Amino acid sequence: MEEACINEALTDDELRWILSKLESDKDKDIFGLVCKRWLHLQSTERRKLSARAGPHMLLKMASRFSRLHQLDLSQSLSRSFYPGVTDSDLAVIAHGFKSLRVLNLHNCKGITDNGMASIGSGLPSLQSLDVSYCRKLTDKGLSAVAEGCHDLRSLYLSGCRFVTDEILQGLAKNCRSLEKLCLNGCINITDSGLVDIVNGCRRISFLDINKCNNVGDIGVSSVAKTCSSSLKTLKLLDCYKVGDASILSLAKFCKNLETLVIGGCRDISDESVKSFAVACKNSLKILRMDWCLNISDSSLSCIFTQCRNLEALDIGCCEVVTDAAFQNLVNSEIESRLKILKVSNCPRITVSGIGMLLDKFKSLEYLDVRACPNITKMGCDEAGLVFPEYCKVNFSGSLCEPDVLV
Template sequence: MASVCINEALTDDELRSVLSKLEEERDKEMFGLVCKRWLRLQSTERKRLAARAGPHMLQKMASRFSRLLELDLSQSVSRSFYPGVTDSDLSVVADGFKSLRVLLLQNCKGISDRGLVSIGRGLPSLQSLDISYCRKLTDKGLSAVAEGCQDLRSLHMSGCRFVTDGVLKALSKNCANLEELVLQGCSNITDHGLADLVSGCRRIQHLDLNKCNNVGDDGISKVSQACSYSLKKLKLLDCYKVGDQSILSLAKFCKNLETLIIGGCRDISNDSVISLAIACRNSLKNLRMDWCLNISDSSLSHIFSECRNLEGLDVGCCEEITDAAFQGLGSMETKLPLKFLKISNCPKITVTGLGLLLGKCDSLEYIDVRSCLHVTKLACDEAGLQFPECCKVNFTGSLNEPDLL
C-alpha cells in the first residue's frame, strides 16, 4: 500500500477541526510542534495571549496570532516602578490585532491619551478595555475610545484620577451596549455625569462607584430609573453623599439587583434598607453595609426573613445590632444559603445570637467575629456552638478574607 502524507490528505479546515477537539493546552502546544504548517494553523487559531513585549516583538506576534481575541499586556503591581506598555506599543496593537475584542492594560503607567487615540482609531471591534491605574489618562483619550469602539461592553477605569464627567457623556453618545463600568476612585465623577451616562447607556448591569465621593442621591436615582431592568451589581463604598433616597429609588425600580455595596454610607437608615429587602427579596445575594451606623436590628431581621437567596452579608461596625436581630430565625422553616458573614466590631452581639444564626445557616464558609467582645473562641466552645465543617471562623484577624464583597 502506498504511503499517504497527512498534510496532502487533509485540508487546513480539517486540521483546524482536529485542533478544536484537543481539550488540554499542552496537547494544543504539541500540535504546533509537528511541522511548520501545523504551527501556523495552531498560531492563527489562538484566541488569548498574555505578553510582555516591545514594538518589534508585538509586530511578530500580530503576524503570527492573526485571529487573537484577547490580549493581556497588564503590568504587575509588584513591578510598579517599570512603566510597561508605551504609546508606541499601543499603536502596533491597534494596527496588528484587528480582531481583538478584549484588551487588558492594568497598571501600564507609561501610556497616555496618544496611545488610547490609536486604540480608538484601530480597534473598532473592541468590546472590553481595562486601563485601571493608568494614571496619565484623561477625557481626551477615553473619549476617543468611546467614539471609535462603539460596541464597547466593559470598561474598567479604577484609579484614573483625571477622568471627569466628559467621559460619561462620550460613552452615552456612542456606546449604547455598555454593560459594565468600573470607576472606583474617580473622584471627579458627579451626579451630572451619571445622568448623562444613563441617558444613552440603559443596559448597564455592573456599576462600580466605590470611593467616588462626589456622587450622591440624585445620580444614583437617575441610574436606578434608567437601568431598572438591567442593573444587577452596584458598588457605592464610602460614597458619603449617598443616603436613603438612593436606597428607596433602588427598591422602587431595580427588582433584579443582586449585589449592593453601601459600606461607609453613614446616612442610610433602617426604613430604606427594609424597603430594599422587601423589594429585592428574590434577587439580592450580596449586601455590604459596614459602617452604616444607623442600621439596627429591624434592618437585619428583615434581611434574614425576606432575602432568602442571600449568600454574603457584611454588617461590620454596625454597633446597634444585638442578638434580637436573630430572634426570628428560629421560626423559619427553611435554611438560609448564607456563605459569608461579617459581624466584626458589633459589641452587642453574643454567642446566643450567633447560635440562633448557626441553627439556620449550615452553608457558612466564612464568618468574621473580630472585636465582638462577647464572641470569642473560648465563649463559643463553652456554649457548645457547632460551626459547619467547612466554615472558617476569624476570631483574631489571622485568616485571609474571601473576596466576595
C-alpha cells in the same frame, strides 16, 4: 499499499476541527509542535494571549497570532515599579491586532492619552478595555476610545483620577451598548455625569462607583430608574452623599438587583433597607453595608427573613446591631443559603447570637467575628458551638478574606 501522509490527507479546515476539540492550552501548544503547517494553524486559531513584551516582540506576535481576540498586558502590583506597556506599544497593537475584542492594560502606568488615541483609531471592534490605575489618562484620550470603539461593552477606569463627567458624556453619545462600567475612585465624577451616561447607555448591568464621593441621591436614583431592567450590580462604597432616597429608588425600580455595596453610606437607615430587602428578596445575593451606622436589628431581621437567596453579607462596624437581629431565625423554617457573613466590630453581638444563626446557616463557609469583644474562640468552645464542616472562622484576622464583598 502506500501509506498516506496526514498532511496530504487532511485539509486545513479538518485540522482546525481537530484543534478545536483539544481542551487544554498545553495540548494545543503540543499540536503546534508537529510541523510548520500545524504551528501556523495553531497560531492563527489562538484567541487569547497573556504576555509582557516590547514593540519588536509585539510585531512578531501580531504576525503570528493574526486572529487574536483577547490580549492581556496587565501589570501585577508586585511589578509596580515597572511602567509596563508604553504608547509606542499601543500603536503597534492598534495596527497589528485588528480582530482584538478584549484588551487588558491594568496598572500599565506608562501609557498616556496618545496611546489611547491609537486604540481609538485602530481597534474599532474592541468590546472590553481595562485601563485601571493608568493614572496619566484623562478625558481626552478616553474620549478618543469612545469615538472610535462604538461596540464597547465593558470599560474599567478604577483609579483614573483625572477623568470627569466629560468621558461619561462621550460614552453616552457613542457607546450605546455599554454594559459594564467601573469608576472606582474617580473622584471627579458627579450626579450630572451619571444622568448623562444612563440616558445614553440604558443596558448597564454592572456599575462600580465606589469612592466617587461627589455622587449622591440624584445620580443613583437616575441610574435606578433608567437601567431598572438591566442593573444587576451596583457598588457605592464610601459614597457618603448617598442616602435613603437612593435605596428607596432601587427598591422601587430595580427588582432584579443581585449585588449592592453601600458600605460607608452612613445616612442610610432601617426604613430604606427594609423596603429594599422586600423588593429584591428573590434576586439579592451579595449585600455589603459595613459602617452603615444607622442600621439596627430590624433591618437585619428583615434581610434574614426575606432574602432567601442571599449568599454574602457584611455588617461590620454596625455598632447598634445586637443578638436580637437573629432572634426571628430561631422558630422560623428559613433555609438560608448564606456562605459568607462578616460581623466584625459589632460589640453587641455575642456567642449566643452566633449560636442562633448557626442553627439556620448550614451552608456557611466564612464567618468574620474580629474585634467582637463578646465573641472569642474560647467562648464558642465553652458554649459548645458546632460550626459547619467547611466553615472558616476569623477570630483574629489570621485568615484570608473572600474578595466577593470588595
